[in-house]
Amino acid sequence: MLNVVILVSGGGTNLQAIIDAVENDTITNTKIVGVISNNKNAYALERAKKHGIANCCISPKDYADRATFNQEFLEKMDELNPDLIVLAGFLVVIPPEMIAKYRNRIINIHPSLIPSFCGTGYYGLKVHEAALARGVKVVGATVHFVDEGTDTGPIILQKAVEVEEGDTPEVLQRRVMEQAEWKILPKAIDLIANGKVKVEDGRTHII
Template sequence: MRIGFLASHGGSAARHITAACAAGELNATPVALLSNNSRSPALAWAREAGLASAHLSSARVPDPDTLDAAILDFFVQAQVDTLVLSGYMRELGPRLLSYYAGRIVNIHPSLLPRHGGRGMYGDRVHEAVLASGDTESGATVHLVTSGIDEGPVLAQTRVPVLPGDTLESLKTRVQAVEGDLMLQALKQLA
């Protein structure tokens, strides 16, 4: 498995997976990272880690079709066969989705289908869980399709919502299980 990452900010999943590959926990080779954010810490990390890296965004390439083609070309040139979204905050284009159908994975910080869909990412998800009164949350790894958070679920881990939980306490517990859950899903996909 040759893995490419898309990240907008820190890229914690990319870092976790790359470390797991280096430790022999996942038989895969991380090869490339693309970010839509030129100041992304993940982009700087990828360069230091020796991964092929690129910044492509709608600010640099305003036409959506041209941007989609450029992103696809970057990963094809790097000979990537599996894509991992590592906190990527943009929708993927139809060319990329078609070319990598069944080989794009994302982690979502709730038990999908609850608290998923357009606009539901990051802290917004944890706030929605707390506001709903749910007694449990967790993380879901799913295949990426054209529908936001609608792809088939590959793996889930449940995390209790405790009395007195805050956004930060719930977020910390959910993030603590995300890396290993992604590894589990990638092992299944391989």
């Protein structure tokens, strides 16, 4: 059984997709052991409560400095003892100590086809605004392992989504969620839970 902790900052639509997939056995061999948010008002925490999942808020704002927060954050994570940490719209930089300790056990969903529209400053609607400004015809989402860079870890899954005439950033964001993010994030977790993903030389292989 793969014990998963999900980190989320906002509404938790990707969290809900994961919860639904676990409950309907699209994701197998997996238990969500905790949800952590940096935002005490995040609706994601309500979603966790409704499904009986342990949840808490831990925010850098509540600590004197980032080092203290990082230490507390890592201690809380160690208490939950996850096999996999999932970033599902989490807007806090993961401490280097956590990345090192949980190497190739932290995954992130990013709303573009990496390496396009990724890295520092590309998050949320900003990704879709940039894609539309550039006039690309295809966008999508990427699930990747987290390393010390921003959106630079080994890629696990990607799914393309077509841009349509007249798209706004909000409309495109929703389509990318529905057609890509909510599909490949649960699929990646299921593959990992069943031992089908391995990392070699910075690249993943689906077995």
